[in-house]
Amino acid sequence: xxxxxxxxxxxxTNFSGFQIQPGKRTVxxxxxxxxxxxxxxxHIRIQASGRTDTGVHAKGQTIHFDSPFxxxxxxxxxxxxxxxxxxxxxxxxxxxxxxxxxRYDVVEKExxxxxWNERETDVFKQNYYYQFPYxxxxxxxxxxxxxxxxxxxxxxxxxxxxTIKGGKERTMYEVSCNRDxxxxxxxxxxxxxxxxxxxxxxxxxxxIGQGRRSxxxxxxxxxKKDRRLVGATVPAQGLYLWQVKYED
Amino acid sequence: xxxxxxxxxxxxTNFSGFQIQPGKRTVxxxxxxxxxxxxxxxHIRIQASGRTDTGVHAKGQTIHFDSPFxxxxxxxxxxxxxxxxxxxxxxxxxxxxxxxxxRYDVVEKExxxxxWNERETDVFKQNYYYQFPYxxxxxxxxxxxxxxxxxxxxxxxxxxxxTIKGGKERTMYEVSCNRDxxxxxxxxxxxxxxxxxxxxxxxxxxxIGQGRRSxxxxxxxxxKKDRRLVGATVPAQGLYLWQVKYED
Numbered sequence: 001x002x003x004x005x006x007x008x009x010x011x012x013t014n015f016s017g018f019q020i021q022p023g024k025r026t027v028x029x030x031x032x033x034x035x036x037x038x039x040x041x042x043h044i045r046i047q048a049s050g051r052t053d054t055g056v057h058a059k060g061q062t063i064h065f066d067s068p069f070x071x072x073x074x075x076x077x078x079x080x081x082x083x084x085x086x087x088x089x090x091x092x093x094x095x096x097x098x099x100x101x102x103r104y105d106v107v108e109k110e111x112x113x114x115x116w117n118e119r120e121t122d123v124f125k126q127n128y129y130y131q132f133p134y135x136x137x138x139x140x141x142x143x144x145x146x147x148x149x150x151x152x153x154x155x156x157x158x159x160x161x162x163t164i165k166g167g168k169e170r171t172m173y174e175v176s177c178n179r180d181x182x183x184x185x186x187x188x189x190x191x192x193x194x195x196x197x198x199x200x201x202x203x204x205x206x207x208i209g210q211g212r213r214s215x216x217x218x219x220x221x222x223x224k225k226d227r228r229l230v231g232a233t234v235p236a237q238g239l240y241l242w243q244v245k246y247e248d
Numbered sequence: 249x250x251x252x253x254x255x256x257x258x259x260x261t262n263f264s265g266f267q268i269q270p271g272k273r274t275v276x277x278x279x280x281x282x283x284x285x286x287x288x289x290x291h292i293r294i295q296a297s298g299r300t301d302t303g304v305h306a307k308g309q310t311i312h313f314d315s316p317f318x319x320x321x322x323x324x325x326x327x328x329x330x331x332x333x334x335x336x337x338x339x340x341x342x343x344x345x346x347x348x349x350x351r352y353d354v355v356e357k358e359x360x361x362x363x364w365n366e367r368e369t370d371v372f373k374q375n376y377y378y379q380f381p382y383x384x385x386x387x388x389x390x391x392x393x394x395x396x397x398x399x400x401x402x403x404x405x406x407x408x409x410x411t412i413k414g415g416k417e418r419t420m421y422e423v424s425c426n427r428d429x430x431x432x433x434x435x436x437x438x439x440x441x442x443x444x445x446x447x448x449x450x451x452x453x454x455x456i457g458q459g460r461r462s463x464x465x466x467x468x469x470x471x472k473k474d475r476r477l478v479g480a481t482v483p484a485q486g487l488y489l490w491q492v493k494y495e496d
Contacts (some may be wrong), residue, residue, distance in 0.1 A: 011371045057372070086374045124305070125258045126334045128372065 004076055005064045005096040007244075011087040011204070012057040013107065013127040014238070019051045025063075027052070027088060034083035036067060042068075047102045049109065050193075055236035057128070060091070060110075060243040064102040074171040100246075108173065108189060108245040111198045114238045115184040129183075130202075130238035136209035141177045144208045147203060147218035155225035157201050158194030158234075168194055168225075177205065187242075199233045207231055224227040252324055253344040255492075257363040259335040260305040260484070261375040275300070275309075275336060278463045282331035282401060283302045283313060283356065290316075294349045297357065298491040300380075303484035305376070306336045308358075308491040348494075356437060356493040359446045363432040363454070377431075378450075378486035384432065389425045393454045395466035396423040397400035401472035405449050406442030407481075416442055416464070416473075425453065435490075447481040455479055 008031075016024040020032065028046060035044035041099070046065045052058060071079070076093035084090070114130035116122060117136055125131055148157075151171040158168060175188040186205070188198050207213050207230075223231055255280075255458075264272035266279065276294060283292035296312045300306060313431050319327070324341035333340070364377035365384055366411060373379055396405075399419040406416060422437040434453070452469070455461050469477055 009371050012375070081369070087371050089369050089371045091368070120328070120339070121337050123257050123337050125333050125374065126259070 001066050001068055001098075002070055003064055003066050003096050005062065005100060005102065006076070006080070007090055007092040008061050008063060008213050009059050009089050009194055010057065010170055011060070011127075012052065012055050014021045014087060015054065016050060017054045017056070018048060018061075021090055027058075030085055030088055031063065032218045034080055035067075035087065037083055038079060039052050039067065041067070049106050049241075052239075052241055053236050053244050055127075056239045056241065058241040060239050062102050062106075062244040062246075064096065064100060099173050100204070102244075105246050106192070107247055108191065109241070110200060110243040110245075111188045111193065112240045112242045113186040113188075113198055113202045113234070114240070115186075115202075116182055117179075117184050119230060127237050129233050130208065132184075134210060136208075137205065137211065138177060138179045138184070138209065140211070140215055141209045144205055144215035145175040145177055147222070148172050152222045153225055154194050154197055156221045156229055157197055157204065158227065159196040159200070159226040161186055162195035164194060170194065170197075175201070196233050198239060199236070200227075202238070203232050203234045204230045206234065249314050249316055249346075250313055250318055251344050251346050251348055251349065253342055254324070254328070254338050255340040256304065256309050256311060256471060257307050257337050257339055258309070259330060259375075259482045260300065262335060263302065265300060265302045265304070266296060266309075274308075278333055278336055280309065282472050283315075283329055285331055286327060287317070287448060293301055297354050297489075300487075300489055301484050303375075304487045304489065305361065305485075306361040306489040308406055310350050310354075310492040310494075312348060318410050329484065336387065341425045350492075352474065353494050354440070356439065357434045357489070358419050358493075359441065360483070360488045361434040361436070361450045361489070363434075363450075364430055365427075365432050366430045375485050378408070378483050380432075380454065382458060384454065386425060386427045386457065387455045388459070388463055392453055392463035392466050393423040393425050395463065395470070396420050400470045401473055402442050402445055402470070402471045404475055404477055405445055405452065407444040407448070407476040412444035418442065418445075423449070433478055444481050447484070448475075448478060450486070451480050451482045453477045454482065459477050474490065 015027050018027045020026050031046050044065050046063045048063045056211040073094050077090045080090045114129045116125045116131045121132045144234050151170050155168045171191040176187045178185050263275050266275045268276040279294050292313050294311045297310045321342050325338050328338045345483045352438050362377045364373045366381045401417050403416045419439040424435045426433050
């Protein structure tokens with residue numbers, strides 16, 4: 001048996017999220033279908049760094065699986081990409097030690113969120129950006145970002161539905177925001193993320209950018225641990241799982 | 249009755265082309281559905297500058313229609329965009345003289361074609377570029393582009409299936425090619441275009457970029473008026489109807 005780690009990208013538009021579901025087109029479903037075909041019908045189960053929701057994209061999702069095949073590292077990538085649909089691609093495949101686990105061994109995850117800040121709709125951005133037509137004060141957003149960095153309980157900024165073993169404390173190494181023309185990019189690097197956390201934080205940051213709240217309120221909101229105090233979750237199509245880091 | 253001219257953009261990915269067809273989702277079909285809803289069931293027929301094929305995009309397609317409504321110019325755009333799907337957008341709407349015709353009055357059309365020239369597949373480019381993994385000599389392509397400018401019979405570079413009233417002579421005001429990182433942009437501005445003409449020319453230019461032909465062969469190929477002498481039509485998803493110009 002060999003353990004293979006793959007870094008994959010996908011356009012989330014036409015997937016019903018990552019996790020396998022009967023009758024739905026999912027990333028895990030397509031990957032396992034390709035692997036099963038390659039293994040002549042033997043079902044190969046994959047493990048990912050985590051799930052992504054419907055419409056969420058990935059540039060660097062990471063998975064692993066075990067295979068009875070002994071192929072050179074470079075053949076895995078080519079063989080799998082031949083069997084995969086056009087919206088799912090293996091960026092990199094490598095043989096890893098048997099102890100590796102794509103979920104349990106994560107040391108850092110990076111998500112990015114993209115806003116297209118233009119009054120006019122751009123049909124080519126609809127699936128890849130959250131199109132936001134109102135003026136935004138980027139300096140206020142940047143000031144607010146700093147309050148999220150470090151270790152906090154993120155209860156206020158995660159889905160109230162989620163039940164999590166081990167509590168809602170997470171460490172953010174970077175929360176930043178930059179404008180490049182009409183594009184606004186949010187970068188989140190952290191030890192881990194709660195359900196809907198990035199999309200709820202971006203929603204709160206856009207409120208601040210519109211002057212509805214002041215940046216310093218973030219400290220109070222974190223303290224209060226109450227999801228009802230902040231606004232709506234921004235849409236899935238602006239979100240990208242950008243990178244997953246593991247110990248060497 | 250008022251005549252309305254609209255400049256529209258669409259992401260061609262999920263349309264079976266422009267022209268209305270029973271049981272298919274087309275640009276014309278969606279536009280006429282929205283207009284018919286707005287006119288309380290009265291069928292409003294549109295006229296476009298020309299058709300586009302399945303998967304072809306538009307940044308500046310132009311249409312007209314007649315309406316019994318007398319709305320201020322700025323209301324047409326808002327009213328229609330409210331009724332249209334997310335992949336179809338009215339950039340601009342204006343009331344024009346009754347003599348205007350979106351097809352017969354065209355004086356110039358601009359198409360662009362986008363190639364993504366990278367060895368690695370980018371899942372986010374699949375519907376918007378032709379992904380071409382082999383090295384290209386842009387200088388050779390640029391030299392070849394010049395042979396297409398001016399007035400020529402474009403029989404060699406158009407679909408053999410097309411039957412055209414008035415012959416296959418067209419005037420190209422600009423045929424150019426530029427690289428910006430991995431992106432290669434082709435610009436075509438002309439008096440009119442034959443069926444598949446841009447996609448066949450780009451196919452021939454990519455052959456030249458790979459050294460399979462020399463740039464000066466274009467003059468001979470134009471002369472010979474034989475579609476069989478050049479290679480394949482490149483895919484639809486790299487093609488954009490960019491702009492349509494009319495006399496003031």
